[in-house]
Amino acid sequence: MRTIKAPEQRKHEILDTAEMLFTSKGYAKTTIMDILNAVGIAKGTFYYYFKSKEEVMDAIIMRIIEADAAMARRIAADPDIPVLGKLLQILMAQSPVQGGSKEKMIEQFHQPENAEMHQKSLVQAILHLGPVLADVVEQGVKEGLFRTEYPRETVEFLLAGAQVIFDEGLFQWPQEEVMRRAAAFVRMIEQSLGAEQGSFDFMLERLAGPAADGE
Known part of the structure; x- marks a missing residue:
């Protein structure tokens, strides 16, 4: 007997399988037929939810980004976490678990033939995480930790720069080069936000960590 599933349940099943x-x-x-066979659905059912394989990937990207943004919002809204602690926790929350599904998807983004989806993921990360981080920076401005007239714009530039320079799929810096760029980036953050020098040294380990783990 054919199982009838709620639309959202079926949609998530397609995404999970894909x-x-x-x-x-x-x-x-991976072909659409592979997805159909694995889920056990007809073409018509698939096309009811998605127009193409690319649209499925777009939905998977958004699901990852939205989960990261939701976690960031929870951290940002916690009144018991200080501003710098919020920034650290948000940064840590974005790091994929080794061997987890997010890390494996990122590996797909780094394939040369998937450059377009990689670009989409970077753009969506900036659009969804930028406002959350800007809110934390604005809190820091109110508390006198930062001095900047452009919280959101500054965050967007910093996010864009970090996502490109520290992307292991784009650059394979030697560990020494990673550390130099991490130190430079930390100073750029402090200067851009008008923060006291040394305030963001906690980020050095996080920025250098992935490369160190890969040695």
Whole structure:
């Protein structure tokens, strides 16, 4: 007997299955027919939810970004966490768990043939995380920790720069080069926000950590 599932449940089932196939088989090698067979649905059901494989990937990207943004908002809204602590926790929350689905999806983004989806993920991260981080920076301005007239714009520039320079799929810096860029980036953050020098030294370990782990 055919199982009838609620629309949202079916949609998430398609996304979960597609994500599993993209990370195990590779996005480029996965076909819509692979997804249909794995889920056990007809073409018509698939096209009711998604127009293409690319649209499925877009939805998976947004699901990851929205989960990260939701976690960031929870941290930002906690009145018991100081401003610098919020920034540290938000940064840590964005780091994928080793061997987890997010890390495996990021590996797909780094494939040369998937450059467009990688770009989409970077843009969406800035659009969704930028406002949350800007709110934290504005709190820091009110508390006298930072001095900047452009909280959101500054955050967007810093996010964009960090996501490109520290992207291991784009650059394979030696560890020494990573540390130099991490130190420079930390000073740029402090100067851009008008923070006291040394305020963001806690970020050095986080920025250098992924490269150090890969040695």
